[in-house]
Amino acid sequence: MTIQAQRPRGRRPGRTDTKASIQAAALTLFSELGYEKVSLRAIARAADVDPALIHHYFDNKADLFSRSVLDLPLDADAIVREILDGPTDRIGERTVSAFLDAWDRPGAGDRFNAMLRAAVTDPHARRPLSEFMTKEVLIKVAESLGHPNARLRAQLAVAQLLGLALCRDIFELPGLVKARNPVLVRSLGRAMQALLVDQW
């Protein structure tokens, strides 16, 4: 899991406000419409800024999503590369490990859980996190392995990861709370391997 380098802070007055208003518009639109249906153009329009300004502050849609909704700078492309870089028979383990790294970063877990709770209760807010995980990370992993059913595989993988978050962090099932990450990576990694990599 890669944390992007901090961008240089702007000195021009109003610059922070512009960035903040882009982030606020992004948070609103992603929460209302999910991840896939929102375009950078629509965010620019809602924030009343020139679309080029979004590219000035954010690398791409995934970067804007992670910095506005997750409040956590995640480089999705780097995560994909980390998962794929290494022996194929451990892709499942590296996938589970990457997500546990993200969740267990200070402050991130509370944020993820709040999103998960909101997603369950508010039908309008339910898909951004699962769509982001699917589209920016897991579908790319499955596609790179040449699977025609990459979308289904990615969504099965999302279900497994969110099931873990739900049962460990919200329901607090004691065996999962106590389990150390290497044990979770080993056990869930094999299950993830079956979902993402194995033939079926």
Next chain:
Amino acid sequence: MTIQAQRPRGRRPGRTDTKASIQAAALTLFSELGYEKVSLRAIARAADVDPALIHHYFDNKADLFSRSVLDLPLDADAIVREILDGPTDRIGERTVSAFLDAWDRPGAGDRFNAMLRAAVTDPHARRPLSEFMTKEVLIKVAESLGHPNARLRAQLAVAQLLGLALCRDIFELPGLVKARNPVLVRSLGRAMQALLVDQW
């Protein structure tokens, strides 16, 4: 998945009320305390009936739980036998199949989803379903295979099953909604096999 035979209806006046008051007390206590911490004795006390009466109407705690909380007669022991009866290398598939059968029974899905939503939002109501699945079904499967870490395996399996329910039925991820049960059984069955049966 086995549906228990209907019991003969009582003719004695007040009999239905007694049964209903036991079920109401059970629903309240299981929702407040989870599955494991509630005893039949405590339910009898809350319903103000003799504990022997509970055994008159219900086989055991699992039966009372399924008929009061799930509102669905499930014979947990029969489900365990069905999962274990057959080749060991397909235990994962039979486990996924058994749960899909239960969820997809008419009326059951809405009930499960309502429980899942309530469990996420109300911290007092969060564990009965996952504890029931763990203790009455999945831990027995894992123990019968001789695994010392049966509880952890059972909770990992619960996480996978509830993750599927969450992402298919509440978040409605399109690939999962469209997937037919035999495809889910085949794909998730292998993952479940890794969690419940394989060495790790």
